[in-house]
Amino acid sequence: MRVEDEHNSRVYPKRGMQIIRGQGARLWDSDGREYVDMGASVGVMNVGHGNEYVTEAIRQQSERLMYVYSVFHNDQREQLLEKLAEITPDPLRRSFLCSSxxxxxxxxxxxxxxxxxxxxxxxxxxxxxxxxxxxxxxxxxxxxxxxxxxxxxxxxxxxxxxxxxxxxxxxxxxxxxxxxxxxxxxxxxxxxxxxxxxxxxxxxxxxx
Ligand SMILES: Cc1ncc(COP(=O)(O)O)c(C=O)c1O
Known part of the structure; x- marks a missing residue:
C-alpha cells in the first residue's frame, strides 16, 4: 500500500486495504480477511470474480490471438456483433464496440x-x-x-x-x-x- 500510495496518480482516494483475490461474490485482502462484494465491483463483476467460463474463454483466446486491428474481420468479433444484433430491439442492427x-x-x-x-x-x-x-x-x-x-x-x-x-x-x-x-x-x-x-x-x- 505504501508503494502504491507513493506512485499512483492520487485521482482515487484509497480505503486503506489491499484487495488481492476474488471468487464469486467474495473478496480477500492481503491480511486474509474476507468480504462480500455487495456492489459487484461497481457492476463490472456481475458474473462473479474468477468466473470459470470467463477465465477459460480469456485463456483460450489469449493463447490464440490477443489483438487484431479493426480493419480486419475476426471470428470472435463476428459472434459478438451477431449476438448484440439479436438482443437489441429493432431497428438496431449495428454496434460500435468499445471498452468503457x-x-x-x-x-x-x-x-x-x-x-x-x-x-x-x-x-x-x-x-x-x-x-x-x-x-x-x-x-x-x-x-x-x-x-x-x-x-x-x-x-x-x-x-x-x-x-x-x-x-x-x-x-x-x-x-x-x-x-x-x-x-x-x-x-x-x-x-x-x-x-x-x-x-x-x-x-x-x-x-x-
Ligand atoms: C450511467 C453511466 N454512464 C457512464 C459511466 C462511465 O463508465 P466507465 O466508468 O466504464 O467509463 C458510468 C460509470 O459508472 C455510469 O454509471
Missing part, C-alpha cells in the same frame, strides 16, 4: 451529432455519464465538472423524469437526449412509468 462506459457515451454523442448534423445534447440533472470531455459535459455534478472547464459546448440538463422539463429544453437543433434508464450516481432513481416512451415521442417530434 465513458467511451460508449463519447461515441454515442459523436454518432448523434454526425448523423443528425445538429449540435445540442440534452442530458439530465443529477445524471452521470462518465469523465472524458463530452461525457463529462453531459454529467451533472459540479464537483466532477468545475476543475476541467471549459467543457464541450452545447450541452444542457433537463429535470430527470419530468417530460415538461424536456419539452422546455428541446428544439430542432437537438442531436440527442442522453438519459440513464435508472439514475445511479444520484441514488437509485427511477423515472415515472411511460417516461421513456414520452421522451421518444418528444424526440421524434423534433427530429432528434
Amino acid at each position: 462506459g465513458t467511451e460508449a457515451v463519447e461515441a454515442a454523442i459523436k454518432f448523434a451529432r454526425g448523423h443528425t448534423n445538429k449540435k445540442w445534447i440534452i442530458s439530465a440533472k443529477r445524471g452521470f455519464h462518465g469523465k472524458t470531455y463530452a461525457s463529462l459535459s453531459a454529467t451533472w455534478s459540479r464537483k466532477y465538472r468545475e476543475p476541467f472547464e471549459p467543457l464541450v459546448p452545447d450541452f444542457e440538463h433537463a429535470v430527470y423524469g419530468d417530460i415538461e422539463s424536456l419539452r422546455e429544453h428541446i428544439c430542432e437543433d437537438v442531436a440527442a437526449v442522453l438519459l440513464e434508464p435508472i439514475q445511479g450516481e444520484a441514488g437509485v432513481r427511477l423515472p415515472p412509468d411511460g417516461y421513456f416512451q414520452q421522451v421518444r415521442e418528444v424526440c421524434d417530434e423534433n427530429g432528434s
Whole structure:
C-alpha cells in the first residue's frame, strides 16, 4: 500500500486495504480477511470474480490471438456483433464496440451529432455519464465538472423524469437526449412509468 500510495496518480482516494483475490461474490485482502462484494465491483463483476467460463474463454483466446486491428474481420468479433444484433430491439442492427462506459457515451454523442448534423445534447440533472470531455459535459455534478472547464459546448440538463422539463429544453437543433434508464450516481432513481416512451415521442417530434 505504501508503494502504491507513493506512485499512483492520487485521482482515487484509497480505503486503506489491499484487495488481492476474488471468487464469486467474495473478496480477500492481503491480511486474509474476507468480504462480500455487495456492489459487484461497481457492476463490472456481475458474473462473479474468477468466473470459470470467463477465465477459460480469456485463456483460450489469449493463447490464440490477443489483438487484431479493426480493419480486419475476426471470428470472435463476428459472434459478438451477431449476438448484440439479436438482443437489441429493432431497428438496431449495428454496434460500435468499445471498452468503457465513458467511451460508449463519447461515441454515442459523436454518432448523434454526425448523423443528425445538429449540435445540442440534452442530458439530465443529477445524471452521470462518465469523465472524458463530452461525457463529462453531459454529467451533472459540479464537483466532477468545475476543475476541467471549459467543457464541450452545447450541452444542457433537463429535470430527470419530468417530460415538461424536456419539452422546455428541446428544439430542432437537438442531436440527442442522453438519459440513464435508472439514475445511479444520484441514488437509485427511477423515472415515472411511460417516461421513456414520452421522451421518444418528444424526440421524434423534433427530429432528434
Ligand atoms: C450511467 C453511466 N454512464 C457512464 C459511466 C462511465 O463508465 P466507465 O466508468 O466504464 O467509463 C458510468 C460509470 O459508472 C455510469 O454509471
